[in-house]
Amino acid sequence: MMEEEELEFVEELEAVLQLTPDVQLAIEQVFPSQDPLDRADFNAVEYINTLFPTEQSLSNIDEVVNKIRLKIRRLDDNIRTVVRGQTNVGQDGRQALEEAQKAIQQLFGKIKDIKDKAEKSEQMVKEITRDIKQLDHAKRHLTTSITTLNHLHMLAGGVDSLEAMTRRRQYGEVANLLQGVMNVLEHFHKYMGIPQIRQLSERVKAAQTELGQQILADFEEAFPSQGSKRPGGPSNVLRDACLIANILDPRIKQEIIKKFIKQHLSEYLVLFQENQDVAWLDKIDRRYAWIKRQLVDYEEKFGRMFPREWYMTERIAVEFCHVTRTCQDYADQS
Secondary structure (H helix, E strand, O other), rough: OOOHHHHHHHHHHHHHHHHHHHHHHHHHHHHHOOOOOOOOOOOOOHHHHHHHHHHOOHHHHHHHHHHHHHHHHHHHHHHHHHHHHHHHHHHHHHHHHHHHHHHHHHHHHHHHHHHHHHHHHOOOHHHHHHHHHHHHHHHHHHHHHHHHHHHHHHHHHHHHHHHHHOOOOOHHHHHHHHHHHHHHEEEEEOOOOOHHHHHHHHHHHHHHHHHHHHHHHHHHOOOOOOOOOOOOOOHHHHHHHHHHHOOHOOOOOOHHHHHHHHHHHHHHHOOOOOOOOOOHHHHHHHHHHHHHHHHHHHHHHOOOOOOHEEEEEEEEHHHHHHHHHHHHHHHOOO
16 A cells, blocks of 8 residues: 555656656757766666676665765755845845835936926026027017117108208209108108108109109200290209109109200201291201201210110100101191
8 A cells, every 4th residue: 555655656747747848859958968867858767777796786875875965955056045045136136126116116206307407497598598589579679679769769860851952953962862761751751650751751752753843944944845945055054953863753754855855846846937938848958967967966965864765866856756757647638
């Protein structure tokens, strides 16, 4: 009965100690050993036969048994050491775990402090940025205000000077000043609701109107519509007046051109009336010779008075053709 129980115990023990091939291979790779006792297919009978191959070798059986017992004691000592080490490892592990938890808590605390400082820094940066934006807006508004004040000063002074120069007929200075005043006035279009700005704008318009009337009067005086006799030559005042006419209402320029050409061709209307012999078609060469002399006379006396972009020579020639055609049509009808 006892033998059967021992056999069952051995079988159960072998079943428990039976390792899978993968586990056995892993153990052999980690702990390589040439000892037959460490082999997975260990056979006790073969091992004993290896120790005692002959009957004579049984004489030293006590020595072999003592070696095996010594080896067993060493294995027991190693097992106890390992078990105790595992116990110490568990304690050390728990202590290390507690220290790790403390370190993690400290790390979380530091991270929270860094996050709080980052939030404070972000808030500070926002406040600084807001202050910088406010300063930038203030700088922009201040720059605009200073520029506007400078323009206003230039406009007020320019209007006063423009009115004074207009009265003195200083057309050369007025030509440069008027364009500058008009350019500065353009910056104040959105401020016309301010009475002072509107008043300055009205003064500029009044000065332009006065200049236009004054220049027309000067040309009327220099080139009267009545009579065919013309002055000897141009004046610098009229030349500068033409520069101002380029800036004023285009109607002023057209009126000057019209008056001058009409006065310039007044002699032609008298010399070549339909009742004159030279007015007939066979005397057409006389007309051509007359207009040629007039154009040469114009270039010598008045070529520098009018701006080149007015094309006065061409305008005189075109008007001469219109007048000639009108007179000839009237003569043919008669």
